[in-house]
Amino acid sequence: MKKVLVLEDEASIRSFVVINLKRSGYDPIEASTGTEALERMKENPDIKVALLDIMLPDIDGFEVCRQIRATNPKIGIIMLTARTQEMDKVTGLMTGADDYVTKPFSPAELTARIDALYRRVGGDDETPATEIVNGPFKLNTRNRTLEKNGERIRLTQVEYSIMKMFMDNPGRALSREDILNTVWGRDYFGELKVVDVNIRRLRIKIEDDPTNPIYITTVWGYGYKWGF
Numbered sequence: 001m002k003k004v005l006v007l008e009d010e011a012s013i014r015s016f017v018v019i020n021l022k023r024s025g026y027d028p029i030e031a032s033t034g035t036e037a038l039e040r041m042k043e044n045p046d047i048k049v050a051l052l053d054i055m056l057p058d059i060d061g062f063e064v065c066r067q068i069r070a071t072n073p074k075i076g077i078i079m080l081t082a083r084t085q086e087m088d089k090v091t092g093l094m095t096g097a098d099d100y101v102t103k104p105f106s107p108a109e110l111t112a113r114i115d116a117l118y119r120r121v122g123g124d125d126e127t128p129a130t131e132i133v134n135g136p137f138k139l140n141t142r143n144r145t146l147e148k149n150g151e152r153i154r155l156t157q158v159e160y161s162i163m164k165m166f167m168d169n170p171g172r173a174l175s176r177e178d179i180l181n182t183v184w185g186r187d188y189f190g191e192l193k194v195v196d197v198n199i200r201r202l203r204i205k206i207e208d209d210p211t212n213p214i215y216i217t218t219v220w221g222y223g224y225k226w227g228f
């Protein structure tokens, strides 16, 4: 799981961030004080990205940033700054932060920043994976094949591309537009319905009970989600 430290003392902002990170396939590790954040970091050396609020009840976010950076040169650090704190950006970057997000931020904006940083710090994978394993499924990206419980499932190229997109984004709701753009390409002038048709066929191939899908679930009015 892709762990992200979330240091924020305001419970409402923290839970908003946590919910959105989970939705995007991250594993958020929460802290409400600077001291707690440093403890969580020690307990979870595999945290690759940290989100640090600045105004905290004990030590401030800059100090937390400095201390994390002192022992971990590789981790990606994003400061959460208030709109009025223009200087925060400068100071934050000087104390070793990689990026900053100004409050209030949208979930999409925050996730995009984390995704970008995660890729940059090599959090995704040190070596390009040729196999993606999710539950009973194993996708081989070199041979473009899918197995369920060790049995080969025959897929079309489009079905394979959809499966790859799902398995790259476990637990994340993908819009039908996103699937269409990624699998068919942005210059494809088809209808969104083609996504649904392919999903229906995929379900017949991979679900235990296609009428009651548990792997590819529908996100009503939006799209689909891969996850159990």
Ligand code: CA
Residues within 6 Å of the ligand: 008, 009, 010, 053, 054, 055, 056
């Ligand atoms: Ca605060």
